[in-house]
Amino acid sequence: MSINPVLLKELRQRFRNIKSPLLIALYLLVIGALVLGFIYLLWRHMPGYYRPDSSRGIFILLSMAQLGLIGFVTPGLTSGAISGERERQTLNVLLTTKLSTGGIVVSKMLSSISFIVLLVVATLPLYNIVFLYGGIAPSQVLGVFGFYMVTIYLFAALGVACSTYFKRTGVSTVTTYGLVFALGVGTVLLSGFIIEVTRGPFPTPPPLIALLLMDINPVMVMLQVLGESSVGMERDIWLPYWSIYLIFYLTVGTLLLFWSGRKLNPSRARGTKFRV
Amino acid sequence: MIQVTGLVKKFGKTTALDALNMAVPKGSIYGLIGPNGAGKTTAMSILSTLLLPDGGTALVDGHDVVAEPMAVRGVIGYMPDFFGVYDGLKTYEYLDFFAAAYYIPEKTRKPLLGELLELVNLSDKYDSYVDLLSRGMKQRLALARCLIHDPKVLILDEPASGLDPRARAELKEIIKHLKQLDKTVLISSHILPELGEVCDQVGIMENGRLIASGPVEEITATGKGASLLRIEVLERINELADFVKSRNRVSNVEQDESGLRLIFRGDPRERGELLREIVEGGWAVTEFSETKRNLEEAFMAVTGEADVNEH
Structure with missing residues (x-):
């Protein structure tokens, strides 16, 4: 099976560009500085002591910082995927080749994802600090990385879909950040609001919709993956907490990709070429 | 194809x-x-x-x-x-x-x-x-x-x-x-x-x-519906320009020092009629000729013709 030419070209361009190693360096610097700063604060007053829960604290900090950076980097790298081609006036030529629009969309997204995955994988050595002191199982680290992959998938699909829909990258980027913010913060706020509104005089389980909103919130799910189970609410749903997240993110991400492929196809979408 | x-x-x-x-x-x-x-x-x-x-x-x-x-x-x-x-x-x-x-x-x-x-x-x-x-x-x-x-x-x-x-x-x-x-x-x-x-x-x-x-x-080619005419007179060029502009079948009148260039739509008889009108108007005509058009002039002629047809 040969690699889609768009993917090959994108990877070639991306990894040839000086910006890519600089971004990796900056990403590692930010996460590394956070972790080392945290360690410094912990051990400053108690040198020579070992506390397994400190190691756990580092792990949580590292993982949450990484989630924050993924939420920051992914829209930035994907929200110009299609609109950038449009702005550089290369899209029309691409659309007159024999490549399918779905193939173009998926390849664009894969090239962005591959770079984000590289960023995440590049932070693996930092996790060694955690393993140095113990307190964390390798399966937890794997769980966190699996969680990242699923999260990146939807965030990237949102970016690609916005860049397909909006003609200009600026609008697409702002919208993608808005949607990622809505998933990361809006769902919790809305869930809390629903719980407060429906709260009666007697203790009752929270409404299903509030639970579902919590279940698609990356921060809440991340905390549960990290073993901070006190964050999760009592639940009547028979599915494990991560399954709703997995199903929602993969389904919505895939639907967005399908939609983007159709939207980009000039033989289907009337007048899209001239949207402002 | x-x-x-x-x-x-x-x-x-x-x-x-x-x-x-x-x-x-x-x-x-x-x-x-x-x-x-x-x-x-x-x-x-x-x-x-x-x-x-x-x-x-x-x-x-x-x-x-x-x-x-x-x-x-x-x-x-x-x-x-x-x-x-x-x-x-x-x-x-x-x-x-x-x-x-x-x-x-x-x-x-x-x-x-x-x-x-x-x-x-x-x-x-x-x-x-x-x-x-x-x-x-x-x-x-x-x-x-x-x-x-x-x-x-x-x-x-x-x-x-x-x-x-x-x-x-x-x-x-x-x-x-x-x-x-x-x-x-x-x-x-x-x-x-x-x-x-x-x-x-x-x-x-x-x-x-x-x-x-x-x-x-x-x-x-000239004579295909519209033609490009060159008209030169000894005096009163401005008046001539106003005169030809008022005629039917004339468009795109351009004036220079010695005469006019214009697009004329009509057969040879109608072209002759235009010449007669100019002479009868008292202008001393030194040139009244059809010139070969390049693509640009053909374009001007044809688009001018379309404008006339539309109005």
Whole structure:
């Protein structure tokens, strides 16, 4: 099976560009500085002591910082995927080749994802600090990385879909950040609001919709993956907490990709070429 | 090779194509000329499957652009009026990418790229980054890109715009060479004289319609509906200009030091009538002649004629 030419070209361009190693360096610097700063604060007053829960604290900090950076980097790298081609006036030529629009969309997204995955994988050595002191199982680290992959998938699909829909990258980027913010913060706020509104005089389980909103919130799910189970609410749903997240993110991400492929196809979408 | 029938395209209240009819014979170089906003780019976008028409049909090599877009893409090479190139890609990588996009087997790509770069005189730029090429070189590279899958039809939208005279001359030579390769070329330009040299046939578009079409010699020939007249008089040129402007069948009156140039629509008898009126008006006529038109003047004449018909 040969690699889609768009993917090959994108990877070639991306990894040839000086910006890519600089971004990796900056990403590692930010996460590394956070972790080392945290360690410094912990051990400053108690040198020579070992506390397994400190190691756990580092792990949580590292993982949450990484989630924050993924939420920051992914829209930035994907929200110009299609609109950038449009702005550089290369899209029309691409659309007159024999490549399918779905193939173009998926390849664009894969090239962005591959770079984000590289960023995440590049932070693996930092996790060694955690393993140095113990307190964390390798399966937890794997769980966190699996969680990242699923999260990146939807965030990237949102970016690609916005860049397909909006003609200009600026609008697409702002919208993608808005949607990622809505998933990361809006769902919790809305869930809390629903719980407060429906709260009666007697203790009752929270409404299903509030639970579902919590279940698609990356921060809440991340905390549960990290073993901070006190964050999760009592639940009547028979599915494990991560399954709703997995199903929602993969389904919505895939639907967005399908939609983007159709939207980009000039033989289907009337007048899209001239949207402002 | 290209058959367009009753093609309609509207953008909101604006009608870009108003029942356009056009036929481009196989193996010909067909020039589409018209002012900005005439609908040239819209027509070319529809033929390149980038835009859906609101009505009518467009066939390229027998394939309907709406029903069989993939088949059409296989037989056309499209060069838009404005296009960009990818940063950070070398010339051969750029062409190789498009070769792959047309599913050309990897084994045959290398010799093909060499041939194409030679055709467009870019062999020495094989290893250069495309974003560093001059505009003329990019234009030629885009032409090589259009040819990569050996299409039967080339759709070139304003290929010479923004080029210096030398680059334009080089491009013209390449386009002439395409005819020898038995390609059908649909080319648009607002720089009219340059099309006259490379085209077998031209079509004049205005307000989304083709208002004249035929071989270049026929379009530029005088006495075909409209003619270009030169009138010189000894005195009172300003008055004469006002006088002829008031006549029916006269348009595009241009005045210079010694006389007037104008477009006249009418048969020889009516032309004689105009001369008689001028003489009877007391002007001492020293010249009253029909001059050969170039493509630009033909264009002015034909579009002027369309204006008169509309009002």
